Structure formats: C-alpha cells, structure tokens
Amino acid sequence: MCSLTTLSMLLNSQSRRAVTGRFAWKIALVCMVGALAFACDDDDNNINVSDSTVVEEDASFQDAEADAASCNCPGRQRCNVLGDCVSREPCAGDEDCEEGRVCESLSCVKACQTHENCTDPKKPFCNEGHCATCIGDDDCPGNQKCEQKSCVEPAKCEGIEDCLEDRVCAFETRLCMAAFDCHNDGCPGAFVCTDSGACVALGQSKCKSDAECPLGDSCVDNVCSPCAEAVCAAGCVDDPLSHRAFCGDAASCQNNYDCAFNRICERSQCVAPGCADDNYEDNDLFTTALPIQLGMTYSGLQSCDDDFYRITLPAKHVGLVSLRRVDEGGRLSLAALDSKGALLAASSNGAALEAVEVGPFGDDREITIQVTQPLWSGGQYELSTEALEVNGESCIDDVFELGTGDDTQMTGRWVDRGADQLSAVQTGRACPGDDDFMCFMLQPQELFSAELSITSGSAKFYVDLYNSDGEKVVSKMWSRASSEILQYDVKSAGRYCVGLSDYAGEGVWSLALNSVSSAAREKCDAVTSEPAVLKSGESVTLTGALAGENVFVPSCAPDADGAEQIWPITVQKPGLLTAELQGVLTGGLGSPVISVRKACSSASSELGCAADAVDPKDPMMRLSNPAMLKLPVTEGNYWVFVDGKAPGLSPDYRLTLGLSELSAAPDNERFQTASLLSFRNGRAAVNADLAQAKDDVLTCLPAGGVDSVYRFTLEKDSHLKASVQSELAAGLALFDARFAPVACGYGFEADLPAGDYYLVAEMPNAGGVLHVELLAEQFQEAIENATCAAAKELTFDAPISGYTVGRGSFTWSNNNRCTGYNTEGPEAIYKVSMQAGQTLDAQVIPVGGWDVVLSLLSDCSASATCLDGSDGALAETVRFTASTAGTYYLIIDGSNGEYGQFLLQADLN
Numbered sequence: 001m002c003s004l005t006t007l008s009m010l011l012n013s014q015s016r017r018a019v020t021g022r023f024a025w026k027i028a029l030v031c032m033v034g035a036l037a038f039a040c041d042d043d044d045n046n047i048n049v050s051d052s053t054v055v056e057e058d059a060s061f062q063d064a065e066a067d068a069a070s071c072n073c074p075g076r077q078r079c080n081v082l083g084d085c086v087s088r089e090p091c092a093g094d095e096d097c098e099e100g101r102v103c104e105s106l107s108c109v110k111a112c113q114t115h116e117n118c119t120d121p122k123k124p125f126c127n128e129g130h131c132a133t134c135i136g137d138d139d140c141p142g143n144q145k146c147e148q149k150s151c152v153e154p155a156k157c158e159g160i161e162d163c164l165e166d167r168v169c170a171f172e173t174r175l176c177m178a179a180f181d182c183h184n185d186g187c188p189g190a191f192v193c194t195d196s197g198a199c200v201a202l203g204q205s206k207c208k209s210d211a212e213c214p215l216g217d218s219c220v221d222n223v224c225s226p227c228a229e230a231v232c233a234a235g236c237v238d239d240p241l242s243h244r245a246f247c248g249d250a251a252s253c254q255n256n257y258d259c260a261f262n263r264i265c266e267r268s269q270c271v272a273p274g275c276a277d278d279n280y281e282d283n284d285l286f287t288t289a290l291p292i293q294l295g296m297t298y299s300g301l302q303s304c305d306d307d308f309y310r311i312t313l314p315a316k317h318v319g320l321v322s323l324r325r326v327d328e329g330g331r332l333s334l335a336a337l338d339s340k341g342a343l344l345a346a347s348s349n350g351a352a353l354e355a356v357e358v359g360p361f362g363d364d365r366e367i368t369i370q371v372t373q374p375l376w377s378g379g380q381y382e383l384s385t386e387a388l389e390v391n392g393e394s395c396i397d398d399v400f401e402l403g404t405g406d407d408t409q410m411t412g413r414w415v416d417r418g419a420d421q422l423s424a425v426q427t428g429r430a431c432p433g434d435d436d437f438m439c440f441m442l443q444p445q446e447l448f449s450a451e452l453s454i455t456s457g458s459a460k461f462y463v464d465l466y467n468s469d470g471e472k473v474v475s476k477m478w479s480r481a482s483s484e485i486l487q488y489d490v491k492s493a494g495r496y497c498v499g500l501s502d503y504a505g506e507g508v509w510s511l512a513l514n515s516v517s518s519a520a521r522e523k524c525d526a527v528t529s530e531p532a533v534l535k536s537g538e539s540v541t542l543t544g545a546l547a548g549e550n551v552f553v554p555s556c557a558p559d560a561d562g563a564e565q566i567w568p569i570t571v572q573k574p575g576l577l578t579a580e581l582q583g584v585l586t587g588g589l590g591s592p593v594i595s596v597r598k599a600c601s602s603a604s605s606e607l608g609c610a611a612d613a614v615d616p617k618d619p620m621m622r623l624s625n626p627a628m629l630k631l632p633v634t635e636g637n638y639w640v641f642v643d644g645k646a647p648g649l650s651p652d653y654r655l656t657l658g659l660s661e662l663s664a665a666p667d668n669e670r671f672q673t674a675s676l677l678s679f680r681n682g683r684a685a686v687n688a689d690l691a692q693a694k695d696d697v698l699t700c701l702p703a704g705g706v707d708s709v710y711r712f713t714l715e716k717d718s719h720l721k722a723s724v725q726s727e728l729a730a731g732l733a734l735f736d737a738r739f740a741p742v743a744c745g746y747g748f749e750a751d752l753p754a755g756d757y758y759l760v761a762e763m764p765n766a767g768g769v770l771h772v773e774l775l776a777e778q779f780q781e782a783i784e785n786a787t788c789a790a791a792k793e794l795t796f797d798a799p800i801s802g803y804t805v806g807r808g809s810f811t812w813s814n815n816n817r818c819t820g821y822n823t824e825g826p827e828a829i830y831k832v833s834m835q836a837g838q839t840l841d842a843q844v845i846p847v848g849g850w851d852v853v854l855s856l857l858s859d860c861s862a863s864a865t866c867l868d869g870s871d872g873a874l875a876e877t878v879r880f881t882a883s884t885a886g887t888y889y890l891i892i893d894g895s896n897g898e899y900g901q902f903l904l905q906a907d908l909n
Contacts, residue, residue, distance in 0.1 A: 094129070102129040159295025160386055168297040168384065179297075275304035283308050286341055287738040289368050294319070294387045301371075303332060303379035309369040313359050317387040320399045321369055322355040323347075324382045332379050335370040340671035341739035357399040360390045395431035395506045409466055409497045412437030415513060420553040421446070422515035423603030430459050430502040430509060438513065439497040442490045446515040450486040450498050452478045457507020461500050468494030480507075490515070516601040519551045524566065524600035524639075531568040531637060532657065536575050539658035542567055546589070546644060546651035554595040554643055556609035562589065562644035562651060566600065569638050575659040577633045579610075581642060582626035584652040589644035592627040592653065600639045607631055607638075611645070630768055632662055663689040666708045671739060674758055677712040677774065684774040686710060690763050699733035699744055699760055707762040710772075716754050717807060718776040719897060723747040724761060726770035733760040749897055751779075751807050751824075782806035785829050788860030794832040794842075794890060800904040804828050804894060818866030823853050825894025829860065832890065832908065834882040839909045843877045844892055847901035853893040856880050860889040871895055 075095025097108035111129030118131035132149035142161030163176035249270035259270035289308035333348035693706035
C-alpha cells in the first residue's frame with residue numbers, strides 16, 4: 001500500500017511536470033484502490049519510480065485506466081479508473097468534451113443554453129452550445145456569409161459593410177483590405193506614426209528640424225515656434241486654408257527644405273513640382289463630378305487641381321466623408337455641396353485627416369464632394385465615405401470616429417494654434433461611453449481655458465486636461481444644466497490634450513479652446529478708458545497713436561506688427577457697426593488693420609477684421625487708407641483693436657465708429673432661393689444690402705464672404721459685362737445652369753451662349769451695400785470671312801473696309817509669342833499667295849479706336865507659325881518677306897473680346 005507520505009509527495013510535487021493536475025490525482029486513486037503494483041515502502045517512505053519515469057508515464061496511465069475499468073466513450077474522450085467518460089484536453093473538437101461542455105481554444109468549457117448566456121458583444125448568439133458571431137447569413141452585415149459560426153468576407157466587396165472590423169473595401173480591386181496603417185504606409189513629414197497605426201501631429205516643443213514640428217511651425221534653437229519674420233529668412237506667407245502664417249520660399253534655395261510646402265528647389269529657385277493627375281479625371285468641375293459608391297475607400301488619388309465626386313445619400317442617413325492626406329506638401333480642404341452647389345459642410349484644418357458630416361435628410365439626396373488644393377500642386381490623398389442609418393435606436397457618433405478615431409490622446413484631433421495664442425472651436429457628437437480628444441500646443445505662462453456647450457441632447461461629460469506626459473492636470477464635469485470654465489496656468493511648453501468622456505446620454509457639443517499669454521492679459525487689463533457709447537444714427541471719432549508692445553495677431557493680417565491700441569465700446573441697441581480707421585499721416589499706420597472682439601483677450605471671440613482697403617472703383621487696386629469694417633452687432637460691450645502693418649515713425653490714427661439701423665437678412669443667399677434679374681434693352685441692375693448675409697456659396701474669390709445670388713436668362717448668344725460697386729471689396733462670380741463656374745472677379749466680361757445663369761455677389765464681411773450692373777450685347781451674325789474655310793483673297797488696288805462681329809473662334813492666350821496679348825475677339829480672315837522673295841506690307845486701322853490685332857500666319861490653324869504680329873498702337877502693321885512660295889493668312893482680330901469696323905491697306909512687292 002502507498003503511505004500517506006507518498007500521496008502527499010505526489011500531490012505536492014509541483015516541480016514534476018507529469019505529476020501535477022489530473023495525473024497526481026490519478027496516482028493517488030491508484031494507490032488507494034491497490035490497482036497498480038507500485039513498490040511502496042511504508043517504512044522508508046520511498047517510491048520506486050524515478051522522476052524520469054514519471055515524466056514519460058502518460059501512455060502507461062491510459063493503459064492503467066483501461067485495465068481498471070472498461071467504458072465506450074464518444075470521440076476521443078477518455079475513460080477514467082471509475083469507468084466514467086471524461087474530457088480530453090487539449091481538445092480538438094466538441095466530441096473530445098464530456099456532456100454539457102464544448103471545445104473552445106483547445107479547452108473544454110461549459111456550453112451555452114440560450115443567447116442570454118453569451119455576454120461578449122462580438123459573439124452574441126448561442127449556436128450549438130457555442131457563443132458565436134452568427135447563426136445564419138442574416139446575422140452578418142452586408143454580403144458577409146456565416147461559416148463555421150463566424151462571419152466571413154465575400155470574394156468581392158461592394159462596400160465597407162462587406163468587410164470585417166477594421167478593414168475597408170478598396171474600390172480599385174473590390175477586395176477587403178487592412179485600413180491605413182502608418183507602420184506600413186508611412187506618415188507625412190510633420191506627423192508621427194503611433195502604436196495604433198495613425199498619423200498624428202508631433203506637437204512637441206523640442207525639435208531638431210522643422211519636420212519634427214506641427215504643420216507651419218519652424219524649429220528655432222531646438223524649439224518649435226510659429227512663423228515669424230525672425231524665424232523665416234524669406235518671410236511668412238499666409239495659408240488660405242488655416243489662415244496661418246508659414247515660412248515662405250527662400251530667395252535663393254539650396255535644397256527643397258528652403259521652399260514652402262511641397263515646392264522644390266531647381267536652379268536655386270523654388271518652383272511647383274510636376275503633377276500627374278490620377279486615373280479618375282476628368283472630374284475637375286462640379287458638373288463633371290465622378291459618381292462614387294458609399295462605403296468605399298478610394299486610394300491613389302492625386303490633386304493637381306480641384307476634384308469633384310458625387311454620392312447619393314439615402315433618406316434618414318448620416319453621411320460621413322473623410323480625406324486622408326498621404327504626402328507632406330499637400331494642403332487639401334474638403335467640402336460637401338448640395339445638388340445646386342450650395343455649401344453644406346467644410347473642413348480645412350491642415351491636419352492629416354479632414355472630415356465632414358452631412359444629413360440626415362427626409363429623402364434621398366445627391367451630395368457633391370469637393371477636394372481643393374488652392375496653391376500647391378501634387379497633393380496625394382485617400383477618400384472614404386460611409387452612410388449610417390438614423391433609426392432612433394442606435395446613437396450615431398461624429399465623423400471623427402472614422403479610421404483610427406479620436407478616442408485616445410495619441411489619435412486625438414490636432415488643433416492648430418495661431419501665431420500668438422490658441423483660439424479654436426471644435427464640434428462633435430457623442431454617444432455614451434465615447435471619448436473624444438483634441439490636442440494642441442501650449443506655451444509657458446499662458447492661461448488656458450476650455451468651455452463646453454451641449455447644443456442638443458442630454459449628454460453629460462467629464463472634461464479633463466492632460467499635459468505632454470499624459471498626466472491629468474485638471475478636471476471638470478459638464479451637462480446642459482450646469483457647467484463651468486476649465487482653466488489652467490501653463491507651466492511648461494508642450495503638447496496638451498482635452499478629453500471629453502460621455503458618461504451618460506448622447507448629444508451634440510461645441511468646445512471653445514483658448515490660451516492667452518500673460519502679455520495679452522496685461523495689455524487688456526491696462527485698458528482704463530471709459531467705453532465709447534454708440535447710439536443708433538450717431539458716430540464717434542477717437543484718436544490716438546500706436547505705442548508699446550506688439551502682442552495680438554488679427555485674423556485678416558497675421559503680419560500686422562503695430563503696437564495695438566484697444567478701445568472698449570458699448571452698443572446700446574442692435575444695429576450695423578461701421579468702423580473706419582485711417583492714419584493721420586500718409587504711411588503713419590503703414591497699412592491700417594481694424595478688428596472687433598467680444599472678449600478682449602480671446603482671439604476666438606473676434607467678430608470681424610479688415611485690412612488693406614480696396615478701391616471700390618478699381619477693386620484690383622489695394623489702398624493703404626482707410627481700413628473699413630461693417631459688422632452687425634447686438635446690444636452689449638465690445639473691444640475695437642487698432643493695428644497696422646509696417647507703421648511709420650508717427651503712427652497717429654483717426655478711428656470713426658458709427659451705428660445704423662440693421663436691415664433684414666437677404667433671402668437669396670443660395671442657388672435654391674436666387675432672385676430673378678430681368679433685362680431691359682440689354683441691361684439689368686440690382687442693389688443689395690448684405691448686413692446680415694451669410695457665406696453659403698463657394699466662389700473663386702480669394703477670401704470667402706457673405707453673398708447674395710441672382711438668376712437670369714440670355715435668350716441669344718451674348719457678350720456680358722458685369723460690374724459691382726460698393727464701399728467694400730465686392731466681387732462677382734458667374735455659374736451656368738449646371739452650377740459650373742464660368743467667370744469670376746471684381747467685375748468681368750465673357751462671351752456666353754444662350755441659356756440660364758446664376759450670379760453670386762460676394763463681400764469680405766457683412767454690412768456692405770452693393771450695386772450690380774449687367775450689360776448683355778447679343779452677337780450679330782458673323783461676317784462671311786470669319787473662318788479659315790471662308791477666308792477672302794487679299795486685294796491691293798484700294799483700301800478694304802470691313803468689320804468684325806460675333807464670337808471669336810481663333811483665340812490665342814495672353815503673352816502669346818505673336819502679339820504679346822490675347823486674341824479673344826471675333827475675326828476677319830484674308831489669304832494671300834506669295835512667291836519666294838515677295839514682301840507683304842499690311843496695316844489695319846480700327847474705326848472708333850477699339851483694340852484691333854493684326855497677325856500673319858503660315859497657315860490657318862491654332863498650331864500655325866506666327867510670321868509677324870502687332871498689338872501695340874491703334875494702327876497695327878506687319879511686314880513679311882516669303883522665303884518659299886505658298887499661301888499665307890492675314891488675321892484681323894481683337895484683344896479682350898473687342899470688335900468693330902476697320903480699314904485694311906496691303907501692298908505686295
């Protein structure tokens with residue numbers, strides 16, 4: 001018999017691999033029933049089995065069990081010494097497990113009985129005792145199939161719903177593939193690859209090169225700094241997307257790093273790189289937008305110009321569109337437009353990911369997606385779309401959940417700071433349990449503040465600020481019923497993040513982020529003058545001179561370097577605020593800059609800004625004085641900032657403030673509500689007050705602004721002249737019936753076919769009154785010899801009297817090598833046969849002084865060789881001696897579309 005000591009040794013021999021777990025108990029049982037002939041000695045407490053023998057005894061135990069009892073077990077279950085069938089582990093299938101248990105991950109576990117037994121949300125179904133992803137195909141999204149209790153991808157996908165979690169459907173191959181992972185695909189130079197596979201802005205204060213700084217910052221003395229003249233030898237340039245200053249091109253570059261954005265250095269000069277467009281051209285216009293499928297990821301896209309795409313968003317769905325930039329130099333913006341070209345949403349934050357959200361709508365909607373790279377060619381990107389149904393049961397999260405999401409500090413949205421402070425508003429939508437992070441740079445001795453507004457819903461949040469070490473430094477709680485501003489005195493520079501944690505409810509939120517330097521706080525605190533009180537119909541004139549330190553950066557003039565003066569004002573009733581700033585002495589303020597804020601030290605509270613006034617009579621001419629701003633305001637207190645660019649030694653100024661009655665907002669701000677313009681005797685005119693207008697239409701004008709829209713019809717082909725007059729810099733943009741752009745500028749002329757058109761009048765800020773005039777001159781029938789095929793033989797016996805009229809068909813661009821200008825007018829064409837050695841002299845005189853052009857060509861085609869051309873004075877002359885016999889063509893044309901009567905005199909010697 002085995003002694004108790006022997007049993008104890010067997011049960012506690014943790015050092016022996018085979019004598020543990022079930023094998024120790026087997027030996028114990030064998031000893032107790034005396035079924036095996038182990039040599040046990042109660043006196044010396046030794047067993048006659050060596051350690052090596054025990055390690056190799058697994059097979060002998062099976063034989064011993066078979067000898068002890070006989071049973072017929074299913075599968076590979078084993079029969080124990082008591083004659084019971086027991087599980088065999090590691091198991092290979094359910095047949096290896098005893099009744100009531102199933103094989104999972106090589107172990108036999110308790111089988112589920114109902115769906116309620118399955119608590120893993122990824123495996124919610126009880127399928128034959130297993131918690132499974134599915135029971136049938138209907139349990140799988142899209143076209144996935146249920147195989148072996150799991151959803152599997154189809155051979156070809158039709159959308160993102162056909163792919164397993166974290167995989168996307170590639171349009172080019174129709175195959176599900178891994179989502180973007182920067183470990184494989186890399187990141188742009190100003191971003192770093194995180195453990196999650198996302199590209200995020202570095203945002204660190206310490207650096208060795210510009211590439212280690214956030215977009216737009218430069219590495220100076222191993223610290224990332226925003227652009228400043230002292231940092232950039234070539235000076236700063238303004239980014240039209242983020243309105244942030246960037247270092248410009250070096251005057252003489254040595255390598256590509258001396259050039260702005262993705263420009264390259266060639267022969268010591270910075271130039272735009274060559275750009276080969278993608279395979280989806282031609283989608284450069286609203287009307288040629290490329291139809292794409294929802295749920296697809298389109299990769300390998302290239303933006304050499306504007307790109308347009310079109311999707312159909314189903315009713316009661318939210319559409320999510322994301323654009324991921326894959327090169328360093330591209331500066332891409334993203335916009336969503338409705339079927340008539342009106343702006344629905346836009347994103348241009350300068351980060352690696354731009355995203356917009358549209359809908360839901362009550363019916364199916366056609367949405368056009370516009371990708372724009374306004375200044376620099378060569379932007380590579382990837383475009384993804386998704387539609388989420390709003391059914392009242394599930395919570396729809398915001399667009400930033402696409403891709404890697406913004407749920408962690410490492411993948412949080414990157415928020416650019418301005419040159420002097422952080423000032424930004426971020427918006428989103430949250431679901432219970434959701435985290436949203438926004439990250440940014442803060443500087444020492446700044447006062448940081450964050451104020452959350454829950455604009456709809458019942459969400460409740462924890463709001464936390466984390467420092468560059470990922471440590472939580474301050475926390476608040478927010479709900480619609482109670483909130484308070486989160487503030488923090490910044491001790492050290494670095495990357496900080498605000499995290500929103502939704503712990504109850506769902507809703508839409510808006511978060512205002514601000515940082516204020518100690519210098520800015522001190523300057524605002526130093527304002528002691530009593531507020532100037534503005535009454536309706538009255539004006540106030542304030543005078544002063546710039547003095548002290550340059551602290552603030554107005555949004556419309558990041559290069560303003562004057563020592564700001566700040567005036568508090570009180571508005572007694574709602575109205576239109578008019579502010580006019582002028583240097584007392586010429587050049588005293590350099591270029592005056594004026595801006596208005598609701599809170600003195602908060603850049604995000606800026607309501608309006610104006611600089612470099614425009615001559616209303618000649619909008620292409622910039623005026624140094626005055627700067628004028630018009631702004632609708634409500635009753636309350638405001639701060640008016642007086643500034644200047646390159647002020648002189650005597651920066652004395654005069655500031656005139658007035659308040660007038662506020663007109664109603666126009667009702668024709670979009671294509672859908674355009675007002676009708678009617679022509680009388682070829683003329684149409686309209687006055688508009690844009691005091692409370694909004695910016696609803698994107699145009700080609702350099703800066704967005706408030707607008708009004710008009711529609712009109714040309715019954716016949718016409719030459720249209722459009723002009724606009726206003727106190728401010730008003731512009732005009734023309735679109736055809738398909739909402740494709742036709743013409744744009746501060747007034748324009750264009751030859752147009754008969755049809756319907758839309759005219760957009762736009763101003764840089766609200767408050768202006770403008771006057772628009774249109775003149776449509778219908779084209780007369782073209783003359784007989786207006787084409788090459790109908791060219792007349794040139795005669796020499798007497799001057800030829802003729803005229804040009806109609807639309808031009810033989811057009812060369814500006815700066816062409818023949819005349820130096822353009823030939824956009826209608827033509828009169830003559831041909832002449834010359835022998836070798838003959839000389840042709842020809843002169844044309846315009847009757848009435850219009851801008852005539854005279855050219856002699858080798859043949860009558862757009863690729864013809866120019867033999868001589870003239871577009872300099874009223875009378876134009878050409879002279880040519882033929883080296884070979886042949887037929888040559890004399891073209892009488894007009895610059896800038898001009899036309900009229902002429903006299904032509906020619907001699908052939």
